[in-house]
Amino acid sequence: MRKIYADNAATTPLAPEVLKDMMPYLTEVYGNPSSLYSIGADAKKATELARADIARAINAQPKEIFITSGGSESDNWAIKGVAKVMAKKGKKHIISSTFEHHAVLHSLDALKAEGFEITLLDVHSDGLVRPEELDQAIREDTALVTIMYANNEIGTIQPISELGAICKKHGVLFHTDAVQAMGNVPIDVQAQNIDLLSMTAHKLHGPKGCGALYIRSGIRPQILIDGGAQERGQRAGTENVAGIVGLASAVKNAVSTMEERTKRITAMRNRLIEGLSKIERSRLNGDKDKRLPGNMNMCFEGIEGEGLLLRLDLMGVCASSGSACTSGSLDPSHVLLAIGLPHEIAHGSLRISLSDQNTQEDVDYILKAVPEVVSYLRAMSPVWERIKSEEKQ
Amino acid sequence: MRKIYADNAATTPLAPEVLKDMMPYLTEVYGNPSSLYSIGADAKKATELARADIARAINAQPKEIFITSGGSESDNWAIKGVAKVMAKKGKKHIISSTFEHHAVLHSLDALKAEGFEITLLDVHSDGLVRPEELDQAIREDTALVTIMYANNEIGTIQPISELGAICKKHGVLFHTDAVQAMGNVPIDVQAQNIDLLSMTAHKLHGPKGCGALYIRSGIRPQILIDGGAQERGQRAGTENVAGIVGLASAVKNAVSTMEERTKRITAMRNRLIEGLSKIERSRLNGDKDKRLPGNMNMCFEGIEGEGLLLRLDLMGVCASSGSACTSGSLDPSHVLLAIGLPHEIAHGSLRISLSDQNTQEDVDYILKAVPEVVSYLRAMSPVWERIKSEEKQ
Amino acid sequence: MAYSEKVMDHFANPRNVGEIVDADGIGEVGNAKCGDIMKMYIKVTNGVITDVKFKTFGCGAAIATSSMATELIKDKSIDEALKLTNKAVMEALDGLPPVKVHCSVLAEQAIKAAVSDYYTKQGIDPTPIVGAIPECNHEDGSCGCDL
Amino acid sequence: MAYSEKVMDHFANPRNVGEIVDADGIGEVGNAKCGDIMKMYIKVTNGVITDVKFKTFGCGAAIATSSMATELIKDKSIDEALKLTNKAVMEALDGLPPVKVHCSVLAEQAIKAAVSDYYTKQGIDPTPIVGAIPECNHEDGSCGCDL
Ligand SMILES: Cc1ncc(COP(=O)(O)O)c(C=O)c1O
């Protein structure tokens, strides 16, 4: 059976060339980078070259890159760490948006329980925050603005440069979760006034379990993981050398191929959207243009997402859904609710996220498989039956 | 030139068979364990098998094992997380020891800054805490006792069963940093009354960047990394599947070979101690018997550790020192000071930590190299000159 | 969230899908807001369920439990059908992940709802026989979900 | 903490190690508690340092800076030797890691201490010529370490 991996927003296959770059650090160069002797020094050198590569990709300095275990840790460190420091200056207000990743929203919940006040900006029906609404939300005691670069479910890309400029104007720190954006859109922390930025390797064909936090020089969030002197004393733990090298390799590949690659992926994505939009009572979630190259997210009325995914899996297509059932909770995705979808419709969503490894043949196959599955499930759906009977009246 | 890696307490080479177990998860099984489809389910299955293996190794249940990015994160989570929860019950006193790893001591510093009170037990000149001193230190408001299973520098193994029994008697939670002990001594969290236990993969021929925290069922430390529902909602972040599989594989290997392996390593270690004790004005640090199989830590008067290490490196021997210079700070190791060594002597320490991959030939070579280097450095040391001239008087 | 092979079989090849145009009883339970609705049709002859069909909007477990439940009551007497518990459905499917237990509850309720409807159509008050069928309202937990 | 090749060369093969039994001046600086002591011996003829030797207790950088410093003052006049700065020693070694800068300061001080001793032995008060040599006391930062 044909196997099509179309869930690259969840995670991506490790690229063989990235694994190749990692292999020496999984075999002969096993030294601890903190050690004096040559095998440790070699490991150290590799991590410092990696740091420079990562910095270059976002126009930062190497000393502004701090390695973490992934996007969640980066988000937690940035948000809780800045909050704790700013609280000492009496600033206990944080601004974010309603459809952030849970690593952000749950960090904010934790801070709320400690007495912080949180303002969540509306993302409107197109999945985009309005810069003027941020401008109005900033207060005297605002400690931090944290708004994701691109959304993981519906792929919408926020007007980060404008948001950064507003934060700068008010002298408020600006963090962005760029886990999904990294490697897919050009990022320049200087030009865009980004003070802190989270990334993770496994979303761009790097290894799982390694990410980074960019922290603008001069900013010192409270330490999340105390201990040894690694990461210039700001994040303890023996360095995951192979992971760091893999992150840098993946970032470098992504940035150097960005233009041509995203053009190709966008074209495939557009074909998918066009083709699947022909299904009756379907709708695209999130702005049509301001979205990640590989992201397609649509709702099909009358069916439920998990059933859709499982049947697609039976046909060899790996995709994802904002359906409640996939996550083990009963509420559908907070992202789809945030853009104003009613529960009934939010349950029937499908996210297809393409990467460079997908082909036009994959798109052809998906364009055949999805309508088939949707029809099958609708035929057995009492909800669809009702919709059709109401149509007739 | 012969190359001898004798710094296994810093980190260990990844075992080829562990890497082999990891490889499928660095290649074809790239799915996100949270995903529905088969490639995600396969990854999920692997992490759950791994969790069961890790649990079995310490007589815990799989649901009591939480994966982290390593020993430092485990220590931070355990200590800060329990402290935050107990503070709500008015318990803000924590007991530890003077020579814990920095991941513990600096976590305690952070808590101290937030108003917690810390009692550090003396480890005496033999590097061992006294159970009766713990018994006396426990108060009404003691939230947690955290004492390392085995020390990373001088290798002393604490009387964990006795400490656990005392904690149980007082109804106080007991955490132990078993990063160095894991795989080298039998651990039974039930029999030993351990409530929380930290481990890391890279100290037992597993990969860097993956560890675990055992948390006894019923205990809920505050979350350190908030976000997704991974690790039963207690530790967010897309799972480092290859790392988890590697951790389990390494733990399984270590536990199944423990008896025979540690016997062999202990014999080599004893030869080293015996041989190097012949060097005049040398002393063994830490109890002779209650120590990790592979650990030898000695001081040689009149010389400084970094010079010793660098010359050993020139001769192909990778070792470590509690010398100030190796860490970039001016004070010598807090561990050596904790057992009462004067600064002058603490500067001249050498730690050799053997693993299964070392041979008797390695020991022979080290037994030749160290005395040579010590003589060379003493010949150029004004401190040694003074010692010898004082001897004559 | 791994489904058993039985669940996957009943999801991939659901038995008794469809509707019975001249059904003797029709029951619908669940709520589209919560993500699952089951509708069950029964044909009754001499107190025996001679035919049963279902339509389900819902996750894999919802479809599989519907399918299995219809199999379990087909050709059984109404009394036997009313004795079918969600546990029996789950066991027949070799278990369900904890978060999916509520699907088996829905299946049990769908049968009861269909039987109620049958009795009502026969002019018999179903409540003493079938009992009350709770409205599914996940939000206040009253649906009896095991969550 | 990577050392340059020059540092490693001077550490691995230190120049001018040893003592001069009939030295004209001997200087010792540093503190064993802090982990480094340098002792320097000079032989002076007509205001020129014709021979120089050192003994050092300390890290790789301490040994390498001692070695390099002796090389830099050998066959130089006392006046030139006194002009040698820790920066010059560092530059000659292609740099030092930041935490090791204090070693080069020690080397500069060791030379000054040896020259002071030479003047004292000649019956000349060294203070106006050499200046005061601070006691190394890392603990209160007074040793002039760049840390
Ligand atoms: C005793 C002890 N605790 C904690 C750690 C930290 O572990 P990791 O480097 O995996 O964070 C180490 C090793 O570095 C250790 O030896």
Ligand SMILES: Cc1ncc(COP(=O)(O)O)c(C=O)c1O
């Ligand atoms: C937008 C966003 N933020 C954060 C994360 C968390 O990253 P990680 O899984 O590496 O912790 C993810 C992905 O899971 C994401 O999509």
